[in-house]
Amino acid sequence: MTKASDYASVMARRPEIMLKSVGIDYSKFESGSIAFDYEKMMKETGYTLEEMQEIQYGVNVGRTPVLELKNLTALARKCAPEGKGARIFIKDEAANPSGSFKARRAANAVYHAKRLGYRGVIAATSGNYGAAVASQAAIAGLKCIIVQECYDSEGKGQPEIIEKARKCEALGAEVVQLTVGPELFYKFLLLLEETGYFNASLYTPFGIGGVETLGYEISTQFRERFGRDPDVVVCTQAGGGNLTGTARGLKKAGAKSKVIGASVDLSGLHMASDRDFNLKSFTTGHTGFGVPFSNWPDRSDVPRSAARPLRYMDRYVTITQGDVFYMTECLATLEGMEKGPAGNTSLAAAFALSQEYDRDALMVVQETEYTGAGKHVQPQLSFARSNGIDVHFGDPKDEVPGKNIVLPSHPSLIKATDVDLDHMRRSLIKTAMKTYGVADPVQKDIEFLAEETMKDADWVKQVIDELK
Amino acid sequence: MVKKGEWVRIHKNILEPEERAPQVPDDTKACPLEMWDKGFLTADAELGREAEIETVTGRHETGTLTETEPYYDHDFGRCIPELLEIDRQVREMVFGGEEK
Numbered sequence A: 001m002t003k004a005s006d007y008a009s010v011m012a013r014r015p016e017i018m019l020k021s022v023g024i025d026y027s028k029f030e031s032g033s034i035a036f037d038y039e040k041m042m043k044e045t046g047y048t049l050e051e052m053q054e055i056q057y058g059v060n061v062g063r064t065p066v067l068e069l070k071n072l073t074a075l076a077r078k079c080a081p082e083g084k085g086a087r088i089f090i091k092d093e094a095a096n097p098s099g100s101f102k103a104r105r106a107a108n109a110v111y112h113a114k115r116l117g118y119r120g121v122i123a124a125t126s127g128n129y130g131a132a133v134a135s136q137a138a139i140a141g142l143k144c145i146i147v148q149e150c151y152d153s154e155g156k157g158q159p160e161i162i163e164k165a166r167k168c169e170a171l172g173a174e175v176v177q178l179t180v181g182p183e184l185f186y187k188f189l190l191l192l193e194e195t196g197y198f199n200a201s202l203y204t205p206f207g208i209g210g211v212e213t214l215g216y217e218i219s220t221q222f223r224e225r226f227g228r229d230p231d232v233v234v235c236t237q238a239g240g241g242n243l244t245g246t247a248r249g250l251k252k253a254g255a256k257s258k259v260i261g262a263s264v265d266l267s268g269l270h271m272a273s274d275r276d277f278n279l280k281s282f283t284t285g286h287t288g289f290g291v292p293f294s295n296w297p298d299r300s301d302v303p304r305s306a307a308r309p310l311r312y313m314d315r316y317v318t319i320t321q322g323d324v325f326y327m328t329e330c331l332a333t334l335e336g337m338e339k340g341p342a343g344n345t346s347l348a349a350a351f352a353l354s355q356e357y358d359r360d361a362l363m364v365v366q367e368t369e370y371t372g373a374g375k376h377v378q379p380q381l382s383f384a385r386s387n388g389i390d391v392h393f394g395d396p397k398d399e400v401p402g403k404n405i406v407l408p409s410h411p412s413l414i415k416a417t418d419v420d421l422d423h424m425r426r427s428l429i430k431t432a433m434k435t436y437g438v439a440d441p442v443q444k445d446i447e448f449l450a451e452e453t454m455k456d457a458d459w460v461k462q463v464i465d466e467l468k
Numbered sequence B: 001m002v003k004k005g006e007w008v009r010i011h012k013n014i015l016e017p018e019e020r021a022p023q024v025p026d027d028t029k030a031c032p033l034e035m036w037d038k039g040f041l042t043a044d045a046e047l048g049r050e051a052e053i054e055t056v057t058g059r060h061e062t063g064t065l066t067e068t069e070p071y072y073d074h075d076f077g078r079c080i081p082e083l084l085e086i087d088r089q090v091r092e093m094v095f096g097g098e099e100k
Helices: A007-012 A014-022 A038-045 A049-057 A070-079 A102-115 A128-140 A159-170 A184-195 A205-226 A241-252 A287-295 A321-335 A341-356 A377-386 A421-435 A443-453 A457-467 B081-095
Strands: A066-068 A087-091 A120-124 A143-151 A174-179 A232-236 A258-264 A315-319 A362-365 A390-394 A404-408 B007-015 B033-041 B050-054 B060-068
Touching: A007 A014, A007 A184, A014 A184, A038 A205, A049 A102, A049 A205, A066 A205, A070 A087, A070 A321, A070 A341, A070 B081, A087 A205, A087 A341, A102 A120, A102 A128, A102 A205, A102 A241, A120 A128, A120 A184, A128 A143, A128 A159, A143 A159, A143 A184, A143 B033, A159 A174, A159 A377, A174 A184, A184 B007, A184 B033, A205 A241, A205 A362, A232 A241, A232 A341, A241 A258, A258 A287, A258 A341, A287 A315, A287 A421, A315 A341, A315 A421, A321 A341, A321 A377, A321 A404, A321 B081, A341 A362, A377 A390, A377 B081, A390 B081, A421 A443, A421 A457, A443 A457, B007 B050, B033 B060
Parallel strands: A087 A362, A120 A143, A143 A174, A232 A258, A232 A362, A258 A315, A390 A404
Antiparallel strands: A066 A087, A174 B033, B007 B033, B007 B060, B033 B050, B050 B060
């Protein structure tokens, strides 16, 4: 019998499709209230750090170099107060087979899919993760489908996403491209149902656990080279997996480095809006994902996301589109290397943040990504101009996403703007109470919310009282 | 006429405006949810007409035949002169001996 394929019917079948395609019974970790056992989920359904290293190193993923950006550090010091300007490093994740750190997440997910006997994998992603899953599926001999949100209603595509489609196809995947809208998830469910493939979600324990090797490597590499861990690790923040996995890996190494999340400020642009789709110059690493996925991680394509950034983020800053483009150009002209936008988001933040630290401090930007046609500063700015975005020099604080891109007229104008983390933590608690219909959280919930927000139980209780 | 076995691209609407999700913003809701996919034609077909493909994963999809041997037309864009100005500015600052 053919199953109904209308939107409501397909969405209603979500739990059964998910269970079959991820192979995780999330109900095992639920308490029946707000709390669920996060660490148990990570432990029982994931892999140990050693196992993940073995999986990844076996498919040429990981062990990427750490590069020092001496000229960029010199530029930061020209803008900094006397004696300030931490040394800036990058972890060159573009050296992974698919050109980004996402290879780590995909290596684990694809390994797991193959071990469980799935014939293929599917991922809903317009970004580097698609290329990573395609790359790993190619190595494993599995079939692969990537579902992308790519075009607006006029059929105009985001150049960066079109490039990602090309790369996925080059690596042997089928790419299903859609226009703007959250119903991408609807097509994704239909494809999972039709093919019986594995859902290589970005948010499963294997996906997030896969990034732990990155944090662990950073600690190891810095200890070997400098005899100590980096003082600060800056992570581009979108769905939260990058930051969560890196921070967990650092903790497993025993590192006490500060973890700072950075996103491009796209406030004012609606992520599901057809009109706004091509007015932005960044398709990920921006506040449109970074803020909602921190405030409420369980909005992803699995019942409980393994990416829970507010548990690990010491600080969260935003940076403008103009800042990132400026820094991308600096990387080319001062360091002789071209890298893509995702890592350069945290690099632009690091450039500003380094000026707060003493010169002997070590600051590492934990990823780079590949660059190419469509996903490079020049086509991105060309595309913006062709869409009526006013690109000009000035003070980045005057940038209005969707209207203009202000390239800093001087690098000293690049500033990292702090996001109020307590506000986000309150929002998480509020959403948790609303989602689970719990007006009076029990002790177990309070302890859970304290872990979720990196706060103590008293703080959580106070917020709950305020919300009542 | 496009021959069976050729590598092509098809298009179809998978949700009409009235079928779209309730949470979608109004400007998006006014449009259908469209889909593109690529594969080998399973039978001779005409451009602009209904056709069926077999994708690289072996799935069959139908839709309007839009393109044969599809072209990747993304590129490196027009020159952005401001980038050259950034180059000059920061090289001067780092290597030109500018005093702070």
